[in-house]
Each structure stands twice: as structure tokens, then as C-alpha cells.
Amino acid sequence: MAMGSAPDSMTEQQRFAAERTQLINTVELEVYQTRDYLGFDRLRPTIAKALRRVPREQFVPRYLRGEAYGNYPLPIGDGQTISQPYIVAVMTHLANVAAGDHVYELGTGSGYQAAVLAEMGAEVYSVEIVPELAQRAAATLRALGYGNAHVRAGDGYLGWPEAAPFDAMLVTAAHPEIPQPLVEQLKVGGRLVMPLGGRDAIQQLTVLEKQPDGRLTQRQLLPVRFVPVTGPEAARRDAWP
């Protein structure tokens, strides 16, 4: 910044920081308003802190930067979207992520959710089926210094066996059933958070927890709308009459 520049005009960075603070307030309010669904009424401080640090404007197309801090999803190309910040915050909370955790994500998209997890100190393994999106997200995460966020192009239905088992898993696209390979890669006591439901159905944001006997407990919390899980594995398993 130039010395002696007029103090009455905010720099772009200051404006984004102010918008970020406002967004966190909006998300906290919505969490409070939906507490009966969620089963909690405020975000863990580690999540709000991460949201305050990740520059969401870097994860949206340039022409949408002015809208980066709206509490809604935005298009990121290839028919895909960056999730609504409220949903990112809620899924992160429900997944119970702590520093040092191994966390899996199906659906890197823009890389924003992965960045929030990485900011919290998790080792993030995220798979994206659209190669161009995977490449762009990996470049953004690298440029921001998130060396603990690993991105791969491929079918995320199959998980990331070499990095398993995972403390937490997030599926950021909808599917009518729980991908079995992910269940196998989840630690006992670990959580898998995903929208369960078909592409035109009402999907339910669901928290699954693996019990010592390998079974999953299931809690359905909130009706949501996500793009579908695509790719050969999902298509094969969705082909029931």
C-alpha cells in the first residue's frame, strides 16, 4: 500500500475482510434460527475462525468476486457450484473436525470446503470428478499455501484408500445411498456427513457415525439441495428399477 494514500477509501482486501465478518454473523444467525433441526445453536469457535481466514473470493470466478460473501451458492463452471457458506459451516461442524484429523471430501468443486478444513489444521484428501475443476482447485489451494489439502481428479465414490482410515468424511454432492467404499474407509467413532437423496428428490443432510461393531448410526437433520454425485460408480448403483 502506498504511504500517504487517502485513508477514506478501503482497499479491496479490507472490504473483503469486512464482508467476511458480516458473512460469519449471517451464518451464525442462520445456525441459531435452524437450531431445532441441527441440534446445536452456534458454531464451534474453530470453524468461525477458519471462515474468517479463508478468502472465499479466490474460489469463485473473477466476475463473481463482488458476490463472494453472499450466503448462497455460486456457479463455478462446468454446471457445478460452490456450496452456500452456511452449508459449509454446518457440515464442518457436524463432521466434528479437529486439527490433525484425516478428512476426506467427495467433490472438491472450487476447493473452498477443503480450504476451510485445511485452515482448521486437518489433513484433507479431496477428490473431484471434473478434471478442470480439480486442477483449478489444486492451484488455488497451493497458491494460498494449503499444503495440507491434497486434491485428486477421479471418481470420489471410491474414496482415497491410501490415506484411509479417516476421522471424518464429507460428501458434498447428493446420492440416494451411502457409498460403501467410504464406509469402509471411515474410522470407528468417525463421522460421515452427506446429503442423502436422488437428484430430483428432497435430500436430507445426514450424519452417520461408525460404531465399534462397524454399523452406522444415522441422523437426518435438514432438507437440502445439492448437485448429484456423478460418475460410473454412482450410475451403476443408481440403476435399480
Ligand code: SAH
Ligand atoms: N465442496 C465444493 C462444492 C461441491 S459441488 C466446494 O467447496 O466448492 C459438488 C462437486 O462434486 C462438483 O464439483 C462435482 O463435479 C463433484 N462430483 C460429483 N460427483 C463426483 C464423484 N463421483 N467424484 C468426485 N467428485 C464428484
